[in-house]
Amino acid sequence: MSVDGKTQTDVERCSADSDIEEPVLSRDGKSVLFLGCWNKDAPDGGEYAVKAYIDGRIVQLNMNASAGVWIDGSQAVISDSVGTVHLVDFSESPARVSVVKRLESDVRTVDVNPSGRDVVALSARKEGSLGTGKTYAIVISLQSGSEKQVPLPERASAAFWKSDDELVVEAGDQWLTVDTATARTIDRRPRPAESQLSSRAEGHCRLIDSVDAIMVGWCAEAGRVVGWDVEGKASTIVTVSEDGSSAAVSIASDLVADSIN
Structure with a gap:
């Protein structure tokens, strides 16, 4: 993973593998959320948690999150498993959580x-x-x-x-x-069909963002993040691996915008 422009093999390891860990990069790529961590040390046998990497530190939030997105490098919107949408300010210690909508x-x-x-x-x-x-x-x-x-x-x-x-x-x-x-x-x-990108691929690309009218997709079997312009022309933004079927991918939209403009 690249955070702050530095390649790191692990920004933070969850205390136990839950098989649903999902990274969410901020627009500038300097902060990252990890959704779906399993905190095995919590009471009653464990619980799901969100971990945020921000300003070189790790902040944990005990929440079973279904989705999340950064507003900027310190504030994020996170929905939980019962459909409550939260605004979280990770710049404060502890992180300040307020309810936007139930x-x-x-x-x-x-x-x-x-x-x-x-x-x-x-x-x-x-x-x-x-x-x-x-x-x-x-x-x-x-x-x-x-x-x-x-x-x-x-x-x-x-x-x-x-x-x-x-x-x-x-x-x-x-x-x-x-x-x-x-x-x-x-x-x-x-x-988009992944067969357009690789003869070995059979599935379809998954929509993961929209940046400056470019539709961005993760093509897992081809191992590529690809952008499509308004005319449908495709261009590879980054190749992650020959086969990224097991990878969880998030993009820093500001950096992607700089690369395609």
């Missing part, structure tokens, strides 16, 4: 828009007596906590801000651009 639903991804005013939480909410699940992009004001539900045309697995008003959404075998004001899908393109 969604009480499964939150799959969170992302903060370029202005830093709103967070989008991709949430599956149950409706009706049969508990039918529908997926929404829930736009939440970080200042007031007010929310707006944007129904998505198809079940989605990830959503990231393309601009302050538009989202890029991974839904099945497609990547969609959705206007949050109207909930209208304004662009639809096939989810």
Whole structure:
């Protein structure tokens, strides 16, 4: 992992392997969250925790997190396993945690828009007596906590801000651009097949971010982070390995923006 421009084999090792550890880099690449650490030394046999690497120190937060994103190098938005969205300030000791919104639903991804005013939480909410699940992009004001539900045309697995008003959404075998004001899908393109990158690869690339209108995907079997421009032209941002099927990947969006501009 590269943090502060230095290659490090381990920034912090979880006390026990939970098989779901997920890194989340800040925009400048200088801070990192580790979601899904298992703290085996906690009472009652252990608990999940979040660990943050910031300013050369490790801060632990006892929380079973489902998703997280940095606002800057010290503040992050983290959703927990029961659908509560938190604002965490790691610059304070201990870290200051405040509740932004209690969604009480499964939150799959969170992302903060370029202005830093709103967070989008991709949430599956149950409706009706049969508990039918529908997926929404829930736009939440970080200042007031007010929310707006944007129904998505198809079940989605990830959503990231393309601009302050538009989202890029991974839904099945497609990547969609959705206007949050109207909930209208304004662009639809096939989810990229990894076979376009490597003859050995068979799967599809997974959407992991949107940077300056570039859709960024992690193509695990090909071991590459790839960007697609508005015309669909692909360019490899970095090759991680020949096969990264078991890797968990996060990008520093500001550094990616510098590399593609």
